[in-house]
Amino acid sequence: MLIIPAIDLLNGHAVRLEQGDFSRVTDFGSDPIALASGFADAGAPWLHVVDLDGARRGHWCHLDLIADIVAATGVPVQAGGGARDPAQVEAALERGVARVIVGTAATESPALAASWAARFGPRLVFSLDTRDRRVLTQGWIHGSTQEPVALAAQLRDAGAQRFIHTETSRDGTLHGPDLSGLSALLPLGVPVLVAGGVGNYADLEAIRDAGAEGAIVGRALLERKIELGPAITAARALPGRARPSPTASS
Numbered sequence: 133m134l135i136i137p138a139i140d141l142l143n144g145h146a147v148r149l150e151q152g153d154f155s156r157v158t159d160f161g162s163d164p165i166a167l168a169s170g171f172a173d174a175g176a177p178w179l180h181v182v183d184l185d186g187a188r189r190g191h192w193c194h195l196d197l198i199a200d201i202v203a204a205t206g207v208p209v210q211a212g213g214g215a216r217d218p219a220q221v222e223a224a225l226e227r228g229v230a231r232v233i234v235g236t237a238a239t240e241s242p243a244l245a246a247s248w249a250a251r252f253g254p255r256l257v258f259s260l261d262t263r264d265r266r267v268l269t270q271g272w273i274h275g276s277t278q279e280p281v282a283l284a285a286q287l288r289d290a291g292a293q294r295f296i297h298t299e300t301s302r303d304g305t306l307h308g309p310d311l312s313g314l315s316a317l318l319p320l321g322v323p324v325l326v327a328g329g330v331g332n333y334a335d336l337e338a339i340r341d342a343g344a345e346g347a348i349v350g351r352a353l354l355e356r357k358i359e360l361g362p363a364i365t366a367a368r369a370l371p372g373r374a375r376p377s378p379t380a381s382s
Contacts, residue, residue: 133339133344133367136325137171137199137360138180138208139164141194148351150304152261153270154188158304160354165204171353172205174360179209179346180327184232188213192223197222197328199227210257210302221252233296235259242286249291249315257294257325258287262313263301279315295324296348302329306353309335311342317341327351332364342372 139146146164150156156207161167168179180316181201185193192198192214202209212233217220220234232338234256237244248256260280261268267278284295299310309329315322327348336358339347347367352358 133336133366134177134325135360135363136178136180136322136334136346136348137168138327138350139168139171139175139180140184140350141197141213143183144194145198146354148304148354152300152303154184155305157168159353165200168201168205170283171360172207174205175364176360177364178230178345178346179205180208181209181211183213187212190214190216192220195227196228198224199304201255202228204247211272212257212259216223218248221256222372223250225255231255231257231294233257233259235261242256242283242290245287245292246290249287249293251372253291254293257291257296258292259282259296259298260284260317261298261300262310263299265313268300280313281320282336282361284317284320288320292322294345294356295322297324298327298348303327305329306331306351306357309339311338314339315346331357333363335368336363336366338369340367340369 145162146160146167148158151193181198183194198211208230210231211229214233215232217239224232262280267280267283297313299313307329309326323345325346325348326344330349330352337349
């Protein structure tokens with residue numbers, strides 16, 4: 133299983149929101165490039181970067197900064213928050229982003245998602261952002277009546293090759309991932325990356341054992357509840373193997 137460090141960008145800073153609430157922001161510094169480079173040096177196989185300003189405004193606001201992260205780290209980056217049309221997907225890919233995360237455009241029009249999937253293939257990852265088993269759109273601002281598994285099945289049939297599942301009520305809380313939501317999605321046969329709620333090594337083991345392709349981890353790494361090196365080791369271990377000590381360094 134992959135451990136993918138998350139960096140959220142707001143006003144040029146690396147931040148974390150709690151439950152997607154822009155009024156509950158923790159600032160982790162004005163140098164996201166240095167933060168990303170630290171994760172790369174510690175062995176991150178991918179980086180997950182979200183343009184929070186872009187998510188609110190419907191277009192990229194920090195694409196230059198994301199491109200600088202790509203160039204500085206040499207690690208593949210999946211980025212989201214600003215891709216609401218094909219031109220914005222293309223813009224990110226042209227700047228070196230390896231995968232573009234799309235949410236609102238796909239959830240509001242699975243038919244449109246099919247044309248995107250045909251055009252971009254594995255360079256897209258479709259985000260299923262949920263609360264109370266319903267899909268959220270527009271940067272987690274608006275709820276919908278869509279049920280995530282039904283939507284995911286439509287997107288799979290439209291050509292989606294990878295999902296990110298975030299239970300927004302857990303995001304930034306360190307209170308554990310939504311394993312039931314993951315388990316409901318896995319029978320669709322599409323790789324799933326899990327985001328939201330990871331607080332310790334046991335959470336990573338549970339996500340690994342459930343069958344996820346990867347775990348996206350933000351606050352737990354930034355607050356050093358876990359260290360990236362031991363987390364990667366835990367993710368690669370077979371079920372039942374002893375987990376690393378929480379005090380282990382990377």
